[in-house]
Amino acid sequence: MGEQLPVVSLFSGAGGLDLAVERADAEPLVSGDPGGGLLRVSVATDYNEPALQTLKANFHDAATLTGDIRQVFTEQILDAAGLCAEEPVLLVGGPPCTPFSKSGFWLEQKRESRDPNASLLDEYVRIVRESRPEAFILENVQGLTYKTHKAQFERLLRGLGELGYNPQWKVLLAADYGVPQLRRRVFVVGRRDGEKFEFPEPTHSGWSERDRRIDATKIPHVTAAQAFADLPRLVPASLDEIVDGQYGELAAEIPPGQNYLWHTERYDGRNQFEWRSRYWTFLLRLDPNRPSTTLQAQPGPWVGPFHWENVLTSSGEERARRLRVNEMLRLMSFPDDFKISGTRSDVQRQLGNAVPLELGKAVVRALMDQLGYLDRRQAVRDVVFA
Template sequence: MPIDPPVLDSPRGSKMPVISLFSGAGGLDLAVERVADTPLQSPVVPSNGPFRVAVATDYSAQALDTLSLNLPGTATWPGDIRDTPTSELLRVGSMSAGDAALVVGGPPCTPFSKSGFWLAEKRESRDPNASLLEEYVRVVAQARPEAFVLENVQALTYKTHQKHFQQLLAALADLGYNPQWKTLLAADYGVPQLRKRVFIVGRRDGQAFRFPEPTHAGPSETTRSWDTSKLFHVSAEQAFAGLKTVSESKELVEGKYGQLAAEVPAGQNYLWHTPRLGGRDEFEWRSRYWTFLLRLAPDKPSSTLQAQPGPYVGPFHWENLRNENGDLRARRLRVPELLRLMTFPDDFQLIGRRADVQRQLGNAVPLELGKAVLRALTLQLGYIDAETDSDDQLVRSTSDAVLIS
């Protein structure tokens, strides 16, 4: 059942309200509330930022339970957005049209992601969930926030989905928001993950949003040269510095490919076991997804964390452990390690089984990436003083983000 808005204390109640759509576990929501804070500040510590998430909605009640644990002052509304009137979201958030400072959210990326791309309806962009983009536009049109931030997978911009993408931009432009979009690499903003996401940002006053400049640089799948004046990408090993973890149930990679996974060196994948490299002759060259039997390289950022990986889909940790029979096996990443790779606080709480946790984090926006976009927007709207939020502070905060234990 919907949860009525809590009684807010004065400091939080004086902050500008934000509507969160497709909220999930609250990665973008946490970025909204921590936009002016130092990295990895505990989610329960009062924020210095100008915003509060007044209402968050998602189809997954479990994900909203996670959000509520970490943002207890946010009212939540579980349910299908297609059945949720904007007026109800405004009521639950104690707002009227025009009150919201922001609408934020990332419509589910399934219709546009590479996962399941072999399905005809996805290849042809016929997935019915693509209509969720229209629901986002509908809430912006009716709530009339000062600005909006929409996040999605990079594939939304591909030629295959060009029709949906152009319709989305046109609809937002018709509302007067002058939408600007850009694909950002999370690692370029201090996140130890080579995760690409497209952001679309618009302002009600029609002024063009300017995306933040990257603070970090380094090699990626498509980059072999980079700006050496910037900080180098944060590596997985740096992200895990000072982190103490305990073993988790079923963390070892067993079964059909268990031994093969253990033999893959750090930074390599199933291609190690092809005639071209040093492993066994088990697979054809480029016959599997890149993440099959993928091991983390300690000196590089992680690949994108997936929401629903198969049993042999990495990235797996670079270290091997022995199973009950004494055989070496690769191990899956532990939850505290996943949190570090997402630049979430160490004390971020998640509800559900291990698969539920993986899904919630894999679907989330890395906290420091969300903060980079939202901080730029907040500066441009005039809610943070540029003199007290210098470029040096931005560089320092994102550099230190994953080094705080």
Template sequence: MTNELPVISLFAGAGGLDCAVERCAEPPLVHDGSGSPLRVRVATDYDGTALQTLARNFPHTKTILEDIRTVSTSDLLKVAGLSKGEPTLVVGGPPCTPFSKSGFWIEEKRNSQDPNASLLDEYVRVVSEAQPEAFVLENVQGLTYRTHQEQLRRLITGLRESGYSVEYKVLLAAEYGVPQLRRRVFVVGRRDGKPFHFPPITHSGESERDREYDPSKLPFVGVKEVFDGLPATPENGEIADGTFGELAAEVPPGQNYLWHTDRYGGRPVFKWRSRYWTFLLRLDPDRPSTTVQAQPGPWVGPFHWENVPNADGEMRARRLRVPELKRIMTFPDEFEFIGDRREVQRQIGNAVPVELGKVVIRALMEQMGYLDPLGDGARPEQVQETLLF
């Protein structure tokens, strides 16, 4: 394609944001192959298995398996066949571990002293030296917490000093049609100095914080709806059996271990609020899923709302299958992951929900004049005319 717009992908992982980049012209929650004017020229990550997944799904993308701290911007541009100022976008989500709630019990994370937090500076370095037209950075909501305000301030300052307007906002994936109550912060900037306007919310419903519903918007998408049509193919290790097997099977849909306290209808086994919310958590089929975690413990949900028999015929809760996890993260069904079940969940849990990435990148591309706001797809021949308004 002569009208391909080149993209550099940092901290690419399995390619969730890359998938959003290359499908941003498609309608919401639709993967019809209509694509996008954007193409990821080069992607880099230090996770070899995740990059194998990316390469399987994006055979045209060149990959660099290396720690970003040892990769020069000039090498990135060279591999991509680009010069400074030529990339349309730099995208990426630096590892979120330093800012995530999981691990907040570690003092260095609580005090924002995790050395991996410096990876934000590497993102700024590449943007500053590559000078793309715009950038999109994604991370966990925890980056905006007061405990990490110095890291966020340094990130915003560095990007602005590199010549970009910068806007950031925490988005709830379910409010954009993703069947998942996943909150992520997006930081978006433009080299031309124009502000980026985040896309309007399209869906409304109950979340873990809000009980109000806006009837002028579409209802949240429930997991039962998105699981429709998936083959009922069991997976090895999906049955949750063992120490808490019976207890997990007795938890009703939408409930968690609190069911088994003296305040609810189960067995009075656990003390009130003595565990994490996700412990023994079951999906409510009519509501979005809670956040899919990359490395859940054996009793960390969400588990499916239906029970299945174990080898002895006893009913047990079951873990979500890979096709179900892909639907929750709005990956295309045909997207292939490399690795065993545990490795695949790690890649999926670390990814950006494709539809959430799509809606942000589409808004950016529309505002930059590369996509028609009316939904007719790429309009590269009108780029210069659009930018004059």
């Protein structure tokens, strides 16, 4: 297998970027392919213990470090990994996205970009400065690039640029890289040698809420139905899967791909809501013929996406149902055997905050290719098997 290249992971969460790192040289969209072991996560850090339990269950060789990154010295992180400054090939991580997420905009401090957790971006820059990795990858929600957070985003780019890393950024749509989910995330990538990073070209195409142009030369977007095709059908549904209560009947009547707007005067439902009076995800049902909308990390009881099929309650009433863990794993392009610690809500929170595997792989693979490591690995394999 050859020597594995060390990676430091910050704000690791459920390990979406970590998984992408360790499978970077695996074939795209080949289920269960772990890759050839080009990269290895040497240390993973997070403040959330359930998330670290998930990491320990799936990354047996990685050291883990629990704590608030603002109180953790870079030397502690490197020591846990058995590394010195300049030895990490990659530093990866996604600072918690809550300060920059649209879902928090009802709070004045977030509309005005005053969330104290936003300072975690500065901590990321600090650790890059003190550990001097060969390259870094930072991931976050698209909201980080909005005008509201312009000062923070520009400070981040300026700080990384002053270190000589020539940071490049781009918002990528997960579905364009084979993930069955219309999830947009910003990636910031930089190289210690100052060379410009080129983002990977999309492999898939399809229409989204912002782009109705389809590139016929690319593979069609993976649909939710395709993602779920070979999953077992469990009957009956468990109680925590059933969408019941105040809006239970209304949710069950909404067709696939529609949301609460079905029950306004403009559609054929019951005219229970005012037009555009709720968030888009309210009572949202999956469309089996399209990728899923973004999987929510902390949904309320009426926040979708819910499955497009109804289930029967014990009294024989039809109800919508929430997504199952194996379905959420598929929507994130995670392997079926990925283990996640905690309750169902813990699972959804961890997956909803994670980087979809195939999206992360595309970025990591492009970076390793441009750094020359994939060519070197292939050359070694050619010599070994010659």
